[in-house]
Amino acid sequence: MSAELNVDRRENLGAEEFAESYVARRRPVLVKNALAGSSALSRWDFDHLRERAEARIVPLKTLSESGIKVTNQRLDDYLDGLEAFEKHAASAGSDRPSAPAYLHDIPLTALLPNAQEDLEQFPTDYFPAWYGERWPQFAQVFLGPTHSLTPLHFDCLLTHNLFFQIRGRKRFVLIAHDELKYCYPSRWRWCEIDVEKPDYERFPLYRHARPAEVVVEPGDCLYMPPGTLHHVRGLDCALSFNVDWHTRESAAQGVFAAARGMPLKNVYYNAIIALGLWTGASAQRLFPYYRSYLSYIS
DSSP, X not given: OOOOOOOEEESSOOHXXXXXXXXXXXXXXXXXXXXXXXXXXXXXXXXXHHHHHTTOEEEEEEEETTEEEEEEEEHHHHHXXXXXXXXXXXXXXXXXOOOOOBEEEEEHHHHOTTGGGGOTTOOGGGSOTTTGGGGGGGEEEEEEOTTOXXXXXXXXXXXXXXXXXXXXXXXXXXXXXXXXXXXXXXTTTEESOOTTSOOTTTOGGGGGOOOEEEEEOTTOEEEEOTTOEEEEEESSSEEEEEEXXXXXXXXXXXXXXXXXXXXXXXXXXXXXXXXXXXXXXXXXXXXXXXXXXXXXXX
């Protein structure tokens, strides 16, 4: 059995200490108030999103045991439905709207083209300089109703993950990747176990897992090392974004993961980033080949 997963809670975590104490050691950390002072925390509300919505069509996901179902809707219509649901969610009346689907893992710049302007305190020095000022192109956004859920999984490219909370709260259950064998993996990166209501008769090995729970609040940043299993529950209507990123070492490991069953399409995306980090080919030059990952459903 592996050691229990501990998640430090830090403030004012400098880039050098972050790299040495957490990235190099593959330790998760919650950085409190990482975006303190950023106008995104007050500015990115439904009205702000509507101003930029126009007639934009966005993909919405419904996640279940059978897989991921995708539907499409105008963003302004989705926001109207989400707002109505949150307004009436506590009502027991028969006219209560059904829960909207989850706007999940779409490019941040597709929703907010000038997002970087509102993120004055963004810690760009947390990941390799190769990403530079182009980091928003690698970011993905999440918007969903109270109780929205992403079941236990790990990130499909085995990247490092910086997850930023803008509005609402999310509860993460984290499990170290070397405990995957206790979590009944399927379809490469998903797990069959429901960590909120584990069925120990069907999944007895889960008794050996050592999950850690973290609540991420507006302005916080959660760092998850490559392969960290995470189950995410929206405690409120929540807006978040994350950046999946590689170091030279994790990119190389992501390519070699083909030998461990990683889908070849995932290996392709890892190879693009590895090429940039190991040869110096610029993010601007390579991003067009990586762009489709931001809308990749796996």
